[in-house]
Amino acid sequence: MGKCCKCEEHRWEDPQEVVWEDRKTGDKYCIFHAPEDCKFLRFADEEPCTNNEFNDLVFERILNAKEKGIECELSYAILPFDISFDGPLNLPGINFYNAKFYGVVDMLAIDFSGEVNFNCAQFKSKVYLQDIDFRKGACINGVTFLDDVLISSSYFYDLVVINDTMLGSSSSIIIQGIDKLSLKEFNFDRNTLSRLRFMNCSWPDTLCFGDWEIESAAGLLFAEDLYRAMKQRAAVEHDQPLVSRWHFREKLMQLKQLLNNKRSNDLLEVVEDNEAKWWPRAWAWCKLAVLPRTGQSEVCSASTGHSLALASETFAPGCGWGFSFYCPFS
Ligand SMILES: [Zn+2]
Numbered sequence: 001m002g003k004c005c006k007c008e009e010h011r012w013e014d015p016q017e018v019v020w021e022d023r024k025t026g027d028k029y030c031i032f033h034a035p036e037d038c039k040f041l042r043f044a045d046e047e048p049c050t051n052n053e054f055n056d057l058v059f060e061r062i063l064n065a066k067e068k069g070i071e072c073e074l075s076y077a078i079l080p081f082d083i084s085f086d087g088p089l090n091l092p093g094i095n096f097y098n099a100k101f102y103g104v105v106d107m108l109a110i111d112f113s114g115e116v117n118f119n120c121a122q123f124k125s126k127v128y129l130q131d132i133d134f135r136k137g138a139c140i141n142g143v144t145f146l147d148d149v150l151i152s153s154s155y156f157y158d159l160v161v162i163n164d165t166m167l168g169s170s171s172s173i174i175i176q177g178i179d180k181l182s183l184k185e186f187n188f189d190r191n192t193l194s195r196l197r198f199m200n201c202s203w204p205d206t207l208c209f210g211d212w213e214i215e216s217a218a219g220l221l222f223a224e225d226l227y228r229a230m231k232q233r234a235a236v237e238h239d240q241p242l243v244s245r246w247h248f249r250e251k252l253m254q255l256k257q258l259l260n261n262k263r264s265n266d267l268l269e270v271v272e273d274n275e276a277k278w279w280p281r282a283w284a285w286c287k288l289a290v291l292p293r294t295g296q297s298e299v300c301s302a303s304t305g306h307s308l309a310l311a312s313e314t315f316a317p318g319c320g321w322g323f324s325f326y327c328p329f330s
Pocket of ligand 1: 004006007008016029032
């Protein structure tokens with residue numbers, strides 16, 4: 001009967017047996033890649049398999065990969081039923097690239113030893129990821145969520161990247177009970193931020209950015225934009241300490257763009273290295289900078305000796321006083 005056309009097209013190392021043939025095209029599919037209503041256990045079976053039978057095959061495949069110490073390949077798989085991963089369980093990394101989940105996905109108390117790749121996957125129902133250890137991070141780029149998502153009480157030991165998500169008109173992604181060490185590994189873009197809701201999370205001093213984002217001009221602009229969005233959200237939530245934190249970072253990104261040359265970056269490294277000492281004094285500097293508004297404030301560049309003018313900005317809505325950066329090394 002041959003092997004599944006999709007397994008071969010997507011280069012699975014172990015192409016699966018055919019269970020269904022598309023009579024119109026002649027293409028043959030394994031149970032993982034067959035359309036949602038053609039999940040037969042064997043070729044020529046008259047009745048599709050049950051929910052439990054199909055999910056058992058998925059779990060069996062994942063546990064086989066764990067025994068072999070390899071990533072579990074499930075790219076482009078079509079999972080038509082509700083599926084629960086009830087821990088505590090240690091699982092390997094899983095490649096769900098471009099997979100389609102029709103039912104509710106419920107993962108509880110799972111320790112993933114490898115990366116979990118959800119890139120370009122589609123979730124048509126709710127997703128619950130609770131008490132999950134992402135030891136090698138997770139990729140959630142270009143994912144479609146048609147219903148709500150909850151990521152709760154989980155730990156990110158490596159990058160968890162969630163960008164370019166597409167959500168249903170009323171769906172949101174709730175991030176709940178995540179500590180600051182985990183959030184330091186949590187990378188998201190402004191588009192996704194608009195649908196993220198953070199509850200009982202503690203933020204690190206800096207957001208997570210990739211290397212390109214903090215080294216290139218476009219990346220610095222991206223970072224500035226995201227810090228500004230975070231500041232605006234904190235202002236709406238009346239969280240003044242967070243408004244201050246993100247405002248500081250937003251301005252630092254602006255400063256980096258202004259001083260985007262090697263010598264100046266050396267200076268900025270010094271500034272950042274000393275940040276732990278610098279930040280507590282920032283308020284004192286802010287107070288020094290509380291001057292009658294003249295419309296301009298000064299930013300000094302030690303490397304060039306020039307002063308660069310920045311339009312002064314109101315520190316927080318309604319404060320009515322200006323916030324100025326100035327260089328401590330001038
Ligand atoms: Zn296949």
